[in-house]
Amino acid sequence: MKTNPIVGQGTPLHRWQTSSHLAHLPVIDILTLVPAGARAVIIAPHPDDEVLGCGGFLQVLAEAGRALQLISVTDGSASHPGSKRWPVERLSTVRPQESAEALRRLGLPLHSLQWRRGGFADSQVAARESELSAFIERHLRPSDVLFTTWREDGHCDHEAVGRASAEAAKRVGATLHELPVWTWHWATPEDSRVPWHRARKILLAPALVARKRHALQAFASQLEGDPHVGLPPVLAPYVLERLLQPFEVVFL
Template sequence: MKTNPIVGQGTPLHLWQSSAHLTQLPYIDIAELVPEGSRAVIIAPHPDDEVLGCGGLLQGLAALGRPLQLISVTDGSASHPGSRRWPAQRLSVVRPQESAQALHRLGLPLHSLKWLRAGFSDSHVAAQEDELRQFIQRHLKPTDVVLTTWREDGHCDHEAVGRASANAARAVGATLLELPVWTWHWATPEDSQIPWHRARKIPLTTDVVARKRHAIHAFASQLEGDPQIGLPPVLAPYVLERLLQPFEVVFV
């Protein structure tokens, strides 16, 4: 993991918009990523990562009628350290509720969505990485397509979940797709640390982006900081604009 990469306002959107690497990425169709007969298993380190990383892709999968399995690794209770407004006990209840509302706003069939809450400790997933791998592996089939955060995404939980998911997928013969989320914050537009040769673009229509934006606004806790202790929001406007481009990127 990079040394403390998620600081400041990160790489401005206009630099990404002029990135030669990003502009030249080949497009890929959702039906090709998750073929008929496959189930999509989305493994999110925290409640919201599934929407931030692939809210557009999820809409496409729902439209195709692909079976969906969501695994929330943690309840996201450590997002506001030291806050009285958002203490860990409150967050552990609120954040999964926010995810449910966000998925509803995306138009996902919640009645048929299989959703597991794994209960690992927010910000300490790496300490239980092997246990997480075993947990994930128990719930995978060889025909699954696993979508999770990139193993080099810059957040300790994102990276640990990415590694555990990759190892579990490899063990059962499932397909792995990785999603950059915080990468857009710390990386530079021509950054050689990004595996551009594995990167593919999923085009998103204006309506799909609008639904993704509406879904993200269900995460009230993440849109609010705590001014009393000088805590900025996790999902500040400059973070959101980088995640609401007319495409999503996956590493195949």
């Protein structure tokens, strides 16, 4: 089993902001990645990953009228282990509601958004990876463009979802792109473990970043830890700031 790299406060924001390597990543237009007539399928391991990873360019896709499908793999109920304030039963209800509110704040058309919920157990996705791949495959078309978490992102669920999505896309003939989420925590700008040669930047106007920031505030459970059991917030301020830069990155 790999060592968990998501520890401490991670790589300081200023290292990313001052990185010439990151500054010179090639830029790509999200509407080029998802051309007219294609559907964007966002596959999120937990409620909030769809906003953390691509809450900026989701707004652009929605405004352009691209068809959207969100697949929420788990309900995120394992985010506060041992907490009486945030027990599993409460989280399993609250976290999907938080996602719905966040998507509303982004301006996504909830009336037409196809939203599938997988019901897989949070933090245990890898144990049912082949089943997840089959579930995803059932909801795909060959013309789809998938966005999901990178297969080496550092969180066990993110990695399992990335692998399962890649397998499903391959079987259907759909296109897959991967998103770094926790990578910004443990990696560094010149980290050779990150496939920078596959990385492209999608630039975000200030209004898109502002709406993404507002949407992330909907995840109240993740913004609050539980000091009674020694749990810090999952989305601490230093985590959010790394994910609120004026661009989002995809690995092609």
